[in-house]
Amino acid sequence: MMDCIFCKIIKKEIPSQIVFEDDEILAFKDINPMAPVHILLIPKKHISDITEISSDDAELIGRIHVTAVKIAKDLGIDQDGFRLVNNCKKHGGQEVFHLHFHLIGGRKLGAFAG
Ligand code: 5GP
Ligand code: ZN
Numbered sequence: 001m002m003d004c005i006f007c008k009i010i011k012k013e014i015p016s017q018i019v020f021e022d023d024e025i026l027a028f029k030d031i032n033p034m035a036p037v038h039i040l041l042i043p044k045k046h047i048s049d050i051t052e053i054s055s056d057d058a059e060l061i062g063r064i065h066v067t068a069v070k071i072a073k074d075l076g077i078d079q080d081g082f083r084l085v086n087n088c089k090k091h092g093g094q095e096v097f098h099l100h101f102h103l104i105g106g107r108k109l110g111a112f113a114g
Contacts, residue, residue, distance in 0.1 A: 036106030
């Protein structure tokens with residue numbers, strides 16, 4: 001999608017610090033990290049938010065989770081644990097409308113509900 005900042009990151013029109021990439025998935029460091037590890041995992045296909053996924057996307061969404069765990073292991077945060085978060089729309093605090101999952105860790109995180 002033309003004006004989507006994450007689509008521009010996928011096309012390398014905007015630089016990012018990529019930690020994983022394959023045909024369907026990109027993972028890169030969040031520009032404003034809230035913990036020592038803060039990675040965003042996105043599908044390369046533009047999906048605006050998680051309410052837009054269909055059963056056709058089930059494998060892709062599963063692979064994003066498998067990839068998140070691989071990255072957590074690579075970065076050494078799998079033993080202490082981490083948070084994998086999707087913010088959906090206004091009440092969920094979503095700011096970028098290209099589906100993404102936050103992988104956050106490297107410190108003890110606070111209580112979840114905000
Ligand atoms: P949301 O609030 O939509 O769940 O999260 C959007 C995330 O994208 C935020 O944590 C924000 O810091 C991050 N972000 C926004 N613009 C950019 C960017 O241009 N590059 C990178 N790496 N992260 C971004
Ligand atoms: Zn997009």
